[in-house]
Amino acid sequence: MNAEEFRQHGHDMIDWIADYLEHADQYPVMSQTRPGEIRDLLPDQAPETGEPMAQIFADFKRDILPGVTHWNHPRFFAYFPANNSGPSILGEMLSAGLGVNAMLWQTSPAATELEEKVMSWLGQLVGVPANFRGVIQDTASTATLCALICAREKMTGHRVNKKGVAGLENHSALRIYTSREAHSSVTKGARMAGFGDENVVLVDIGPKRAMDSADLVAQIAADRAAGHTPCAVVATVGTTGCTAVDLLTEIGPVARANHLWLHVDAALAGTAAILPEMRWMFDGLEYADSLVFNPHKWMFTNFDCSAYFVQDPDHLERTMAIHPEYLKTGHDREVTNYMDWGIPLGRRFRALKLWFVLRNFGAAKIRAMIAAHLALAADFAGWIDADPAWERLAEVPLNTVCFRYKPNGVTDEEELATINQALLDRVNAEGVIYLTHARLDEVFTLRLAVGQTRTEARHVAEAWRVLQKAAAG
Numbered sequence: 001m002n003a004e005e006f007r008q009h010g011h012d013m014i015d016w017i018a019d020y021l022e023h024a025d026q027y028p029v030m031s032q033t034r035p036g037e038i039r040d041l042l043p044d045q046a047p048e049t050g051e052p053m054a055q056i057f058a059d060f061k062r063d064i065l066p067g068v069t070h071w072n073h074p075r076f077f078a079y080f081p082a083n084n085s086g087p088s089i090l091g092e093m094l095s096a097g098l099g100v101n102a103m104l105w106q107t108s109p110a111a112t113e114l115e116e117k118v119m120s121w122l123g124q125l126v127g128v129p130a131n132f133r134g135v136i137q138d139t140a141s142t143a144t145l146c147a148l149i150c151a152r153e154k155m156t157g158h159r160v161n162k163k164g165v166a167g168l169e170n171h172s173a174l175r176i177y178t179s180r181e182a183h184s185s186v187t188k189g190a191r192m193a194g195f196g197d198e199n200v201v202l203v204d205i206g207p208k209r210a211m212d213s214a215d216l217v218a219q220i221a222a223d224r225a226a227g228h229t230p231c232a233v234v235a236t237v238g239t240t241g242c243t244a245v246d247l248l249t250e251i252g253p254v255a256r257a258n259h260l261w262l263h264v265d266a267a268l269a270g271t272a273a274i275l276p277e278m279r280w281m282f283d284g285l286e287y288a289d290s291l292v293f294n295p296h297k298w299m300f301t302n303f304d305c306s307a308y309f310v311q312d313p314d315h316l317e318r319t320m321a322i323h324p325e326y327l328k329t330g331h332d333r334e335v336t337n338y339m340d341w342g343i344p345l346g347r348r349f350r351a352l353k354l355w356f357v358l359r360n361f362g363a364a365k366i367r368a369m370i371a372a373h374l375a376l377a378a379d380f381a382g383w384i385d386a387d388p389a390w391e392r393l394a395e396v397p398l399n400t401v402c403f404r405y406k407p408n409g410v411t412d413e414e415e416l417a418t419i420n421q422a423l424l425d426r427v428n429a430e431g432v433i434y435l436t437h438a439r440l441d442e443v444f445t446l447r448l449a450v451g452q453t454r455t456e457a458r459h460v461a462e463a464w465r466v467l468q469k470a471a472a473g
């Protein structure tokens with residue numbers, strides 16, 4: 001592809017993306033494709049000779065697009081948002097155009113220094129204590145894995161890095177504490193970091209589904225008595241199921257008194273801390289050793305862009321850094337080499353899209369949009385509360401409403417789960433809205449999460465209409 005062809009196809013594609021985002025609501029939100037259907041449309045071998053872009057793009061529209069679930073559809077209310085925006089897409093495009101690998105300062109000084117700066121901006125915007133420093137990771141799962149590895153190395157005096165798990169003194173099990181509402185990435189990180197599933201202690205939750213700090217104290221004491229070694233606490237600010245908030249002001253002192261690493265997983269909710277009225281979620285953050293939240297969920301920055309903050313970057317570097325000769329430069333003493341701040345060596349220039357978003361939106365606009373999402377979720381919760389045929393199943397501190405259809409007279413839990421699963425399947429097959437479910441204490445719950453860039457009051461009202469119609473018959 002020469003420069004002229006690139007220009008032409010690039011213009012066509014930007015036009016297409018602009019129209020797509022403007023009219024995403026014309027597609028069924030959840031792809032209606034059957035398993036294997038897309039694969040069967042595609043040839044078994046890659047082409048031997050190049051094909052024209054126009055043909056490839058036409059095939060994309062005909063064969064691929066029907067298999068896309070539209071995460072940036074204004075009526076996408078499933079899982080959690082993964083929203084995007086014009087400035088973010090343009091930043092992503094520039095990053096692809098430059099194609100730099102931001103592993104070392106020297107491999108693209110601007111990538112490193114812009115990342116340092118935007119992470120500092122981001123930290124200030126959501127109230128991260130000033131002594132924390134940030135790095136962009138691909139996902140919250142990776143950031144949590146980094147945190148758990150750092151916790152392990154702190155507890156063992158860097159012995160596991162050196163000697164492997166066999167180097168653990170007395171073979172005493174290192175234990176991690178997290179609430180039973182925590183995301184599966186905590187257990188996955190525990191596996192990957194060598195703790196093992198059985199050493200993830202699921203702490204009880206209180207009435208608001210947040211971690212019960214009294215049970216945390218009890219579990220730590222029981223573990224010590226049993227000869228285990230308490231190592232880390234992972235608190236969740238905004239759980240995946242129902243956005244419950246573990247209180248750092250309660251958990252932080254327990255972690256500190258027991259010399260445990262405190263990692264805060266605020267993957268979704270962290271963005272909301274940009275609102276002064278939501279800042280309470282981060283009260284006690286000064287107790288934390290590390291924090292992750294995802295601008296790629298709710299801050300209009302397309303996937304992937306996960307913000308990881310640490311209180312002690314020297315410890316992170318000591319845990320992660322390996323310096324083979326071919327990666328040494330003359331500047332290593334005076335600069336940040338972000339390859340030492342995480343797992344992969346190669347790193348994308350993600351700071352560019354975040355910089356574009358923060359500058360083009362401005363903090364005030366982001367605040368206004370997040371506040372609007374919270375208000376829309378509160379409206380929906382109000383409609384559920386006002387209708388006796390529906391039941392709300394959790395508080396709504398953020399953007400997610402947990403609820404179910406509860407027709408008059410039906411009290412059996414199994415039957416309610418079957419009714420609501422069928423309702424969910426019907427609604428998603430229709431394609432007007434997309435919702436997913438969770439289980440809270442085994443109770444099957446529908447979830448409506450508001451957070452798309454283009455979601456307005458009329459879209460949430462439509463969700464309510466669709467649900468009522470589906471319930472009626």
Ligand code: PLP
Nearest residue numbers: 080139140141183185240265267
């Ligand atoms: N933590 C929480 C609380 C989440 O809700 C999620 C995603 O839903 C994750 C972690 C995982 O995020 P990622 O896909 O960035 O790893």
